[in-house]
Amino acid sequence: MIIHLRPDTPEDQLRAFGERLGAIHIRQPERHVLVTSSKRQALNGEAEGVEDYIQETFAFGDDRQLAAKTYTGGKMRRVALSDSLAIGGDAMETLMITGPCAVENAAQIEKAAAFLAERGVKALRAGAFKPRTSPYSFQGLGLDGLKLLAQMRERYGFAIVTEVRDATHVDAVIEYADVVQIGTKAMYDQGVLRRCGKANKAVLIKRGFGSTLQECVQAAEFVLSGGNANVVLCERGIRTFEDKTRFTLDLCGVAWLKEYTNLPVVVDPSHAMGYRYGVPDLTRAAVAMGVDGLLIETHPTPDQAWSDAAQQLDFDGFAALQDSVQAVASAVGRTMI
């Protein structure tokens, strides 16, 4: 249950009320927001002393609350990614986020960045902390990778999207990134989620490949209830019995997210497919669904990439894809940015 209270609610009565409810408190300029478990469907005696300060209450069928479309009356949240870039809301735009799987070295990221800037790309993605499943693979450049990404921002003006692997380096990622990407393997990581709830950066949560849509939205609730309203969700493929492709992109799930949540939705066809031949078709499919953004892997020399070699586009492949999606976006009344 969500309760809105007037900004002038007396502090100690507010605190006492929150404690009686076991509620999480979010302080916003225009109001106080208290959130309890959705099991609570109404207020009874707990409101004693604050009745006059309560503006509105919202009851829910499950713990999809701050992220629920019913909470915002059908309105979609618009999320600022940087001073000059935002995603979602009613803008009818689709944002292209692209870049290599990982920062490998200064030359590689510079080459990718220069090309993508020339192509008008506004958001650069690349990993510095790689959540590999084996300790014996390339693990990413870590802090050095973050610094290289910051240089690309300074040089080309990108919003930087980069992944946090676990709570040990979440502060560093928050410091250097514009958009903190919580990867598919970290979706349940409360050390990361709670810290991001206190950050002033946008947070992009990738659905765990073994996670339900409901759990993905509840991961967003950790960040939203921490006070950070800038959350974007990303569908990137779930794990199924099919093994001809790396994962199974769940576009039914995207339709559900669009129907039931108020958060911008991004689709990552590269990780879902696992092979570059399918990325263009799936990208166009996502654009035709009217998603708010795309996350696509592009690498100067994919075959030499240190990770995800099979699925990254080369420059020609990206350019061809980018050229083709404009018409699809127009066909559904949207603009590619």
Added chain:
Amino acid sequence: MIIHLRPDTPEDQLRAFGERLGAIHIRQPERHVLVTSSKRQALNGEAEGVEDYIQETFAFGDDRQLAAKTYTGGKMRRVALSDSLAIGGDAMETLMITGPCAVENAAQIEKAAAFLAERGVKALRAGAFKPRTSPYSFQGLGLDGLKLLAQMRERYGFAIVTEVRDATHVDAVIEYADVVQIGTKAMYDQGVLRRCGKANKAVLIKRGFGSTLQECVQAAEFVLSGGNANVVLCERGIRTFEDKTRFTLDLCGVAWLKEYTNLPVVVDPSHAMGYRYGVPDLTRAAVAMGVDGLLIETHPTPDQAWSDAAQQLDFDGFAALQDSVQAVASAVGRTMI
């Protein structure tokens, strides 16, 4: 392994050669085709006596053979659905196939057919033999349903697409339908597949919701190796852990089918989603991928439908969807038919 032999290969030598190989024989006007297990990678002594009649041989890595894109040198098969309607090949068309889940009675199917004919729909789908999972639900009108569908063809000129549930009534479906739909629960049914291999009607094979892409293509091999070259594949959602939607539409799988097989591909977003709110977005996604056809449930009064009530579009919903997809098709260089 596939072996092409000249049409004038002497009959008994051909038969002896086929027996030595344990091969399936397909008689075509322009050649004889023998197909063995893909485990055979080359001919040795078996060809003795027919060497001069062999035109070409094709080896494969698995039992995706007649359906393999490598077999046709990259060319996609074009499949005739009726005298005036075909699907696939290099036509750059996307065919709308639609209609109610089931034929419920004469008035209902007439109402749907009249509306869809007016909307320019060329292929009508509706079930007469329903593969329900419970014996206590509505099971379809059976032969009476087929007859009603035949009336709709006569009245409006549709190609009729209808499902065969099992081998007991496959002859009837072949007699009345233009396109025999082998449903998701019958995909492994050899009684049906083998019979369809001997039929002169197009066959639309729906992927089993628990079936791999490879198995789906191998189901097509049963029909193709029986001598019926008119096979269309349909992706309609697979079963995963996600339960907010009825199934998970596998568009990564569609990308794979387009890359590795020579068969036309149809997408059914209605059964995948299970809820009508997601059908338009998923339809546009499929069109943007350049599929050859769509299978969409439309019903005069969806809420009173005897099956699949939640997922069928009403007439307004269908009209709005149909209007919207033209632009998406154009954006990828295709025409809706």
Added chain:
Amino acid sequence: MIIHLRPDTPEDQLRAFGERLGAIHIRQPERHVLVTSSKRQALNGEAEGVEDYIQETFAFGDDRQLAAKTYTGGKMRRVALSDSLAIGGDAMETLMITGPCAVENAAQIEKAAAFLAERGVKALRAGAFKPRTSPYSFQGLGLDGLKLLAQMRERYGFAIVTEVRDATHVDAVIEYADVVQIGTKAMYDQGVLRRCGKANKAVLIKRGFGSTLQECVQAAEFVLSGGNANVVLCERGIRTFEDKTRFTLDLCGVAWLKEYTNLPVVVDPSHAMGYRYGVPDLTRAAVAMGVDGLLIETHPTPDQAWSDAAQQLDFDGFAALQDSVQAVASAVGRTMI
């Protein structure tokens, strides 16, 4: 809803009542049974004229009705497999059903049968109609295979368990088998299920590898509502994302079947595992759960088997397994038969 009526209910009133309900009628010596959809929770005016003949009514939450444990008041059904062999009920026995994947030729099945008879095995399994996923693999000996199995019954007294692939040969399988096995790929095949509902042979339904437990029980309802009370269910592994093993044996599902249905439950560890090294451990696990039977593949020379070579036990392997399970059965108060 299930309604029991006295055996002397007047035939035409019974028929009229059944029609008003849209019910399936089962004629039993001791009563008439009518079964409607579980959506019906009570009788109203429909019972007019037969009120005095109604003995008992049973309402259910879903279409698990004749198979529900609540229907039999907690009692488990005992199913006759042959004149001298039965399974389930409160017998505290676990039946070993074993034999090769397929009948390959007379010598092979004779060799297996002789060995298994000597080991005291009472039920022989082997396939004559093989539901292969490729048309280019060995498809089974068909009717010749059934005849060889019938010879083994005459020679050694086995109950014969063999699979029906589809409706085209279900009559032959019913004629030759003692237990008609409906395989995992045919679980939804109503042509087979309905025919088996009219047969006087026991029916073993294998859960589809992509099928829910609920659907598996509803497949049994097709047979039970046809009037054949002799149904056994078999868990044989479901399809999941894990690929180190062939399927994933769902023993949680077995626990559910034991709790909620009144049917005997058999476990097939061979197909679930796909590799013989895991079969003994999984067999002992199933026995420790108190299942009513086991379905295990044993072949004279597994490495030369024409199908399922990796998972079949050889004679020594089977003997060692058989020796080891007695103690496990005793530990849970059961006897191996």
Added chain:
Amino acid sequence: MIIHLRPDTPEDQLRAFGERLGAIHIRQPERHVLVTSSKRQALNGEAEGVEDYIQETFAFGDDRQLAAKTYTGGKMRRVALSDSLAIGGDAMETLMITGPCAVENAAQIEKAAAFLAERGVKALRAGAFKPRTSPYSFQGLGLDGLKLLAQMRERYGFAIVTEVRDATHVDAVIEYADVVQIGTKAMYDQGVLRRCGKANKAVLIKRGFGSTLQECVQAAEFVLSGGNANVVLCERGIRTFEDKTRFTLDLCGVAWLKEYTNLPVVVDPSHAMGYRYGVPDLTRAAVAMGVDGLLIETHPTPDQAWSDAAQQLDFDGFAALQDSVQAVASAVGRTMI
């Protein structure tokens, strides 16, 4: 690839060799161990200068290396849990680990501990940091919970098994626990895994419910390659399409782990099943497979539990289960401890 070097290998040559290989170095009393990616199958020039110190090399087909059974020549690792308790190896013992889902308060954990001590239980499990999927549910007592568990150890001599949720509190869990449990949602958390690799406590890694067996073993490789040899794996159910049970216990996977890894294997039937009615049968199944340990939830008053209420056993249920498993363990030549 794993390389064993003599303990007297000169430090700087060892370091240079390791750097040339990009290897991880583990210092053991009896030898130096270097581990590289399994892509390396042999040494070439890199060994120059250390040839004489190399004792043995091991090549592998994938990054299952330190955990591979082939590495230990078929021998299973024995893992010390406390001064007086160990698991695995060739001991032919099965360890019962049990306790409530969460520490709720002093009275509840004391009540559980007293009962379990009386029943001879040697390892107590309970969560202090709960990885709930909703921020609005009970999140565990945190550090206070750990302190209560430490009191139970002092009072009753238990080895304490408790879960780390994320990297922010891994130090505290390592300090208070005897066995650090890495939960199903944290299996990929390198912040946790790497820290545990440097800890002197046993680590129990639960397989992620969306994770493959291979990934689970590779999670163990993070800990093992950090220098901590005390790793135990736990199968606790994977996520599948079946929704009648909470998860699907993968006992085929347990058979694979026993065949291919050298680590002790524990099974958690409580979380797999999700309902207490199935826990006893599944526990007996696991014991019959010869697993090294069990993880079972027992609560003084399950229906009032703050989490996992449906699946926890009450005291009578646990006692009955414990009594029943002894015979099953004996039947497979093992002892319950």
